[in-house]
Amino acid sequence: MKLPLVLITLVSSTALAADWPQWRGPTRDGISTEKFSGIKVTKAWETQIGIGFSSFTVADGRVYTTGHADSKDTVFCFDAATGKEVWKHSYAADLGDKYYEGGTSATPTLENGKAYHLSRWGNLLCFDAATGNIVWEKNIQQETEADIPDWGFAGSPLVHEDLLILNVGKAGTAVEKATGKLVWKSDTANAGYCTPYPITVNGKPQVVLASGRAYKGIDPTNGKELWEHTWTTSYGVNAADPILSGTKLFISSGYNKGCALLELASAEPQELWRNRLMKNQFNSSVLIEGHLYGTDGDFDKNATLKCLEFETGTEKWKEASTGFGALMAADGKLIIITDKGELVIAKASPAKFEVISRNQVLDGRCWTAPVLANGKLYVRNATGKMVCLAVE
Numbered sequence: 001m002k003l004p005l006v007l008i009t010l011v012s013s014t015a016l017a018a019d020w021p022q023w024r025g026p027t028r029d030g031i032s033t034e035k036f037s038g039i040k041v042t043k044a045w046e047t048q049i050g051i052g053f054s055s056f057t058v059a060d061g062r063v064y065t066t067g068h069a070d071s072k073d074t075v076f077c078f079d080a081a082t083g084k085e086v087w088k089h090s091y092a093a094d095l096g097d098k099y100y101e102g103g104t105s106a107t108p109t110l111e112n113g114k115a116y117h118l119s120r121w122g123n124l125l126c127f128d129a130a131t132g133n134i135v136w137e138k139n140i141q142q143e144t145e146a147d148i149p150d151w152g153f154a155g156s157p158l159v160h161e162d163l164l165i166l167n168v169g170k171a172g173t174a175v176e177k178a179t180g181k182l183v184w185k186s187d188t189a190n191a192g193y194c195t196p197y198p199i200t201v202n203g204k205p206q207v208v209l210a211s212g213r214a215y216k217g218i219d220p221t222n223g224k225e226l227w228e229h230t231w232t233t234s235y236g237v238n239a240a241d242p243i244l245s246g247t248k249l250f251i252s253s254g255y256n257k258g259c260a261l262l263e264l265a266s267a268e269p270q271e272l273w274r275n276r277l278m279k280n281q282f283n284s285s286v287l288i289e290g291h292l293y294g295t296d297g298d299f300d301k302n303a304t305l306k307c308l309e310f311e312t313g314t315e316k317w318k319e320a321s322t323g324f325g326a327l328m329a330a331d332g333k334l335i336i337i338t339d340k341g342e343l344v345i346a347k348a349s350p351a352k353f354e355v356i357s358r359n360q361v362l363d364g365r366c367w368t369a370p371v372l373a374n375g376k377l378y379v380r381n382a383t384g385k386m387v388c389l390a391v392e
Contacts, residue, residue: 019059020373021110023156023195024241025328030286032330032372036391043361044376044390045083049076051095051384052103058373059110059129062086066117067384068095068103075108075117075125077132080376083388087132089125096120096152101365101382105154106195116159116177118166120152126164126180136180140168144185149212150235154193154282158207160220165207167191171216171225172209184223193239193282201247201264208249212236215251217264229269233257240280240294243287245310248272254281254298261313273313278306283326283369286334291316291350293334299324299367305336307350319353326369337379341366343389361387 024030050067057064063080066073073093077086095102109116115129122141127134141148146169155167164177171186192210198220199206206217206226213236217226231238234255243250249269252259258276262269278285278296281303285294290310296318297303303324307316323339329348333356336344341362347354365382372378377389 018373019110020371021057021059022159023055023057023107023109024284025371028197028241029243030284030328030369031288032328034330034372034375034391036331036333041377041389041391044081044388046385046387047078047083047085049380049384049386050074050103051101051382052105053368053382054104055107055369056371056373056378056380057108057110057115058371058376058378062129063373063378063388064108064110064115064129065378065380065386066104066106066108068093069384071095073104073119073123075115075127077115077129080374080388089127089132089134091119091123093119093121093123098151103382103384105152105193106156109157109159111159111177114177116157116164118153118155118157118168120154121148122146122153122168124157124166124175124180126177138180140166140173140175143182144169144173144188146173146185146188147190149190149193151193151237153191154239155191155195158196158198160198160207163220165196165220167194167196167209170211172196172207172218172223174220174223186223190236193237194241197242197244199244199249208242210238210242210251212238215242215249215262227264227267227269229262231257231260237281239282241284243285243292245287248310250285250287250292250310252278252280252285252294254279259308259313261310275313277313277315278308281324283324283367286327286329286348288329288332288348291348293327293329293348295322295325295327297324299339303339305353307353309350316350317353324367326367328370328372330372335370335372335377337362337366337368337370339366341379341381343370343377343379361389
């Protein structure tokens, strides 16, 4: 039974509010610490941000995202409570509508009062997050002469100590976060599309990056390649973020490539299993209590939501009603935006797919991962309608 939006109820006791300062959240796993027990969800505000698929970051009462309009990309900062525009910055950019709507891809990264943005074409900017004043800017693609992937750079910047690490070039690029000065770069061959993923294995910090042909572990201080695992996907689209549990790394790609679990404990990665049961074209899965939840299949195919056992790759269930959706999780629940704009809240259980609520909140194409932060849920569609839902 479909309920009016004002009557949607989720479950929360006193919600543990938390900022969401980077892509995939504070722990980069797509999982929020906020709780749900008897919370009503209502539309708080909406606005237009232009064409794109950038998600949202939230800190200090402000929410950040990007969009494209009138031959320009724009970085937006809104008041999270009211939706009032705090600042915006626009620059000339190509729409890049190759086989889809185009527009912006990467999500801004927030850290210590700064906002970092990487465009599809290599524009790299550091803003004062409160005012929008530019601290520094450059075009990192022009400086490094890195090849631009077919759909542009899509990974968000990663802050690592004093560095900003970017998925630009075959094995990444790093600049000083304070100044933008180039620290190290890699071969100019195509990057993949995922965000640099920081992990620690055997006590050694490293960053996992996807190129167009492989996953690599990189020493963040100098760009040295620690390991490589060949993973060739059609069109070089290794876009979904990997997921680490212990010393085991889950990777997944679309175009009928599939997924695998890598053991990273030794010098060279070892495949523990590989199958085609979870093909994340670009929307990442989440890992909850030993089970992966994510979208299997490409946007132009009959994609389904699936649950797989992490250790074995065994499929537990699949659900067709969500289509090519994107998701995050909180309080043992999946927060899903379907490809047609339905907000679906479901229990994160390997036993079965069990819906808590399902309501239409957007129209048009919806591929962007939702974000829950400080009691508010942010969603958008491809053409730029952004909706904030208040979670009380």
